Amino acid sequence: MAKEGAGMTEETEYMIDRHVGKDADCSADSPHDAKEMRAVILSGFGGLNKLRVSRKPMPEPQEGEVKIRVKACGLNFLDLMVRQGTIENPPKPPLVPGFECSGIVESVGENTKGFEIGDRVMAFVNYNAWAEVVCTPAEFVHKMPDRMTFAEAAAFALNFVTAYMMLFEVANLREGMSVLVHSAGGGVGQAVAQLCSTVPNVTVFGVASCFKHAAIRDSVTHLFDRNADYIQEVKRISPEGVDVLLDSLCGENTGKGLSLLKPLGTYILYGASNMVTGETKSFFSFAKSWWQVEKVNPIKLYEENKVIAGFSLLNLLFKQGRCGLVRSVMDKLLCLYDQKKIKPVVDSLWALEEVKEAMQRIHDRGNIGKLILDVEKSPTPLMASDSTETSEAGEEEEEPEGDNDSKERMPFIH
Amino acid sequence: MAKEGAGMTEETEYMIDRHVGKDADCSADSPHDAKEMRAVILSGFGGLNKLRVSRKPMPEPQEGEVKIRVKACGLNFLDLMVRQGTIENPPKPPLVPGFECSGIVESVGENTKGFEIGDRVMAFVNYNAWAEVVCTPAEFVHKMPDRMTFAEAAAFALNFVTAYMMLFEVANLREGMSVLVHSAGGGVGQAVAQLCSTVPNVTVFGVASCFKHAAIRDSVTHLFDRNADYIQEVKRISPEGVDVLLDSLCGENTGKGLSLLKPLGTYILYGASNMVTGETKSFFSFAKSWWQVEKVNPIKLYEENKVIAGFSLLNLLFKQGRCGLVRSVMDKLLCLYDQKKIKPVVDSLWALEEVKEAMQRIHDRGNIGKLILDVEKSPTPLMASDSTETSEAGEEEEEPEGDNDSKERMPFIH
Secondary structure: OHHHHHHHHOOOOOEOOOOHHHOOOHHHHOOOOOOEEEEEEEOOOOOHHHEEEEEEEOOOOOOOEEEEEEEEEEEOHHHHHHHHOOOOOOOOOOEOOOOEEEEEEEEEOOOOOOOOOOOEEEEEOOOOOOEOEEEEEHHHEEEOOOOOOHHHHHHHHHHHHHHHHHHHHHOOOOOOOEEEEOOOOEHHHHHHHHHHOOOOOOEEEEEEOHHHHHHHHHHOOEEEEOOOOHHHHHHHHOOOOEEEEEEOOOOOHHHHHHHOEEEEEEEEEOOOHHHOOOOOOOOOHHHHHHHHOOOEOHHHHHHHOOEEEEOOHHHHHHOOOOHHHHHHHHHHHHHHHHOOOOOOOEEEEEOHHHHHHHHHHHHOOOOOEEEEEEOOOOOOOEEEOOHHHOOHHHHHOOOOOOOHHHEEEOOEEO | OHHHHHHHHOOOOOEOOOOHHHOOOHHHHOOOOOOEEEEEEEOOOOOHHHEEEEEEEOOOOOOOEEEEEEEEEEEOHHHHHHHHOOOOOOOOOOEOOOOEEEEEEEEEOOOOOOOOOOOEEEEEOOOOOOEOEEEEEHHHEEEOOOOOOHHHHHHHHHHHHHHHHHHHHHOOOOOOOEEEEOOOOEHHHHHHHHHHOOOOOOEEEEEEOHHHHHHHHHHOOEEEEOOOOHHHHHHHHOOOOEEEEEEOOOOOHHHHHHHOEEEEEEEEEOOOHHHOOOOOOOOOHHHHHHHHOOOEOHHHHHHHOOEEEEOOHHHHHHOOOOHHHHHHHHHHHHHHHHOOOOOOOEEEEEOHHHHHHHHHHHHOOOOOEEEEEEOOOOOOOEEEOOHHHOOHHHHHOOOOOOOHHHEEEOOEEO
16 A cells, blocks of 8 residues: 555646547557556545546555555445545545555465456455455455345345444344335445345334435335435334434434434434535535434433444444454355345446446435445546536536536436 | 332332341231231432332233232342433332342232243342332233252342343354453342353453452453453453453443454443432433433444444333243243353342442452342341441432431341
8 A cells, every 4th residue: 555655645636538538548558558547536535626637656555565456446435535535534636535445366465365367256345445455454355145236236235234233233133123225225225124034023114215215115115205304204103203213414413313313213323414515615514414413311311221323334343443343243244145145236327437327326325225436437528417417516617617407317227 | 010100109108117237037926917018219310219119009901911929029220220210211209119039929910921930030129129019011020940048049030131242142152252241240240150151262351359359260261350451451461452342331341342352343332320429419410411421432343333222121121021031032042051150140149128238248349149128137236337438328419318328237148
């Protein structure tokens, strides 16, 4: 990693064809230079225009690391927050975003145990995942089952490990319990729904935008419109409330959520997507949100017999060194995958050059399941944008660059 | 209960012999009047002088209730808070304190299922336990194992159910984890230590006053002086912290406690004994403490992967109707008792008339295990008090009544 870091400081980053999308077979044409690779670069915190695809020095694996030829990368809501800088202690741009990928082991560093060249793997990466090649310590790398596709693998690790650990490590989900999940149509939401179905008689209350309801109705027991007063509707169905509440929104929902818990129920905050509103650069919104979030009095928890928890898989892995625990969870998940009890839901595949459109889709919460950056995919041809679909990004962009933001690509819907 | 309530409003309460302690065989002498019973009465919130033993109308079981001839009652730290009025929404005095007892079923109300006259039982009671006779709904009553004594039974229910539910329902204690418990020498502390020993390889960090260390050293893995900087000592032994932290103190300890948790660790507040300082009546100290307690930001929990919970068994039973869950926990506990894996620790037995001395002992944290009011016990003879042991109670009493507070009894140490 040190070597790669050094490379970054001497960044010779240059924009490859800005309208690369129009050149559908660009990546096939480019010479395969072993000293460089393509990567998505975030040049500074802010709007979509801060993202571009550039060439970067090829990373080489350090001791204990695995070098992966990336096939697919996962795109998460957190990546939007990274782009805006609305996370705690963001690294200094320019940087390569992305926290997970799948691919093939190309080489290993000294003293790297457990992996061989050619292994199909999925990996957690502490940034730098959105590239053709990634190096990451072996403890963050997991072998893929034979029948799992690279797109599925890139959709699997973060969402399913997060869902599993929240349900079974933090909340101790058991037969007969009930779970409410926000963003039921998202990657974690769909993983939660599938994992709940592995426990007998678990009721899942899902909250999602109306337009997703038809697609995800079968995955949950009850489905509510996120713009309606779902609190009242849940209380009508289950006056006592729910046993587990999974909140990726934060903000006003903390208090609402606690009020919806049964005694001994557990509220888990695992994201803060309410911190992302428009596309504007907002360096201070993390701090602002911190103060705006309703704080919890432990005596209230005592009076009401309630549990409140926070869960961040990336912090658990990269700040708190819990790789061993995560590996044991991954083993259980791969068992469930083998038994065909769970299967990652892929929303759509995008070329690296289409990262802006992919981000806009997740920002607009248009996805059902996971958005994947398919490194080998060529961008789809641009078409004239439909004026009724003017995006927030377009409206709030601080530094319009007159690039292809006014065009739209046809995403490759899986 | 309604009938008893009516009786309270026409309270004909009179002080029986104020110095009943001197008359060692008082209870044996008194005629057994079936229309009255002896009970501890709290005449108003405040110091020890608010407590006395009086006669009250005999309660009769209502529909679904069990009438219990009480043999022993449990005395808990919470009873001190009730006496001082430092709990949320305390009932209006005069009242009979006490939340648990053991005894023999004397009769049952209409439609009361599951109990017969003569059954040996232990019961949770929503006040009114410290009396010769108690009526309580059958769902709060549990049969005692044959070999369990009444004193053990009165020491069992609240402490062991609380300890079990915190460790296994809230915190999901598993092999290899670590638990830190405050007040390790108290009733809950000793129950926690015993229950931890039923799980392989659990490390117990106990915090207790130095003078208890010799007596409880074998029950825990590591023992710390509550007046020393145990946080640093725990971190020295276990730099990562602990998996479960059980706090009955509240106050400044919330923040300290959270800092001592491992990632995915659980902090459980199950009491607030720091709210009790002296013996002064302090109607506002509950509200004050509420505001003084450090509040928790959910985003901090997210960043640090931590869990904070509150647990109040009495609220769970009497406000939140979780009798069924508590019964299933009690069944598991009685199994462990039968297997001789757990055994309640009784600190000392006291006559009803000795309730002040018993309260002073728990206030001074002098107990190891549970203090029991033994309804059939005669008060021990008074002896001149040792001037070096002037109690806080004596010093801070607002309305000194010149009664036997200046005398001390020899407690019957079990």
